[in-house]
Amino acid sequence: MAGVLSRLLCARSVAVTSGCSFNQFKNQFISRLPKGANLSGVFLFPTNSASGYYYDKRRRRFYRAYNNVISESAVKRILRSFENVFKEMGYVKPKRTYGPVFENRGSQLTFSALGQKAPLGLKQKWHPDQRKRLKIRKLLKPRLPEFEISIGGTTSIDVTRKGVNKTLCVPRLMKRLHVKLDEMLFIGDALFKGGNDYIMKSSGVKCIPVSGPQETKRLLERIIDTNGT
Helix, strand or coil: CHHHHHHHCCCCCEEEECCCCHHHHHHHCHHHCCCCCCHHHEEEEHHHHCEEEEEECCCCEEEEEEECCCCHHHHHHHHHHHHHHHHHHCCCCCCCCCCCCEEECCCCEEEECCCCCCCHHHHHHHCCCCHHHHHHHHHHCCCCCCEEEEEECCCEEEEEECCCCHHHHHHHHHHHHCCCHHHCEEEECCCCCCCCCHHHHHHCCEEEECCCHHHHHHHHHHHHHCCCC
């Protein structure tokens, strides 16, 4: 996958938006790209586009272009709301967790049911139908009307400031790259209703659903083979 992305970067700019933190982007994505990859063509939008990072070619590092920080008082209120919801719905916390269950990422507060460092296999078994998280989100919304609350990853719920979601990267990229909506393409594995990519359909960008990494890789290879078109 890293090799395919490196080849794609020779023809097109690549933006990545996710509920992950910037450090996760660096460790799980940037560090895996081959040496010499065109990082100038990479745009990172962690915490569901609540913040954005662009590459400074001269300094050879990514810098933060913007950030929508959640205040400390708001973080405390969000945490209280989670605890009240847990009590209301009789939520049973896992006996064992891996790493922090709540993480303040600056522009986003993330709840991970099994902890940030839980093995993927355990995360996938926790509740694949999303019912628990959907119920938590439903009960949180009236308590936190000035925030965006979205389902992220396999066990996470992300909270950002109102109006801050994955679509925020679209106008930023249009301005930065001087491109139009019909020149952009979004690829995601959760474009179904209720999925963490579904919001992108409202952006006006063409969206292509994929089932996972292998289908994504095949799609990117087709784009490369057709000269990036």
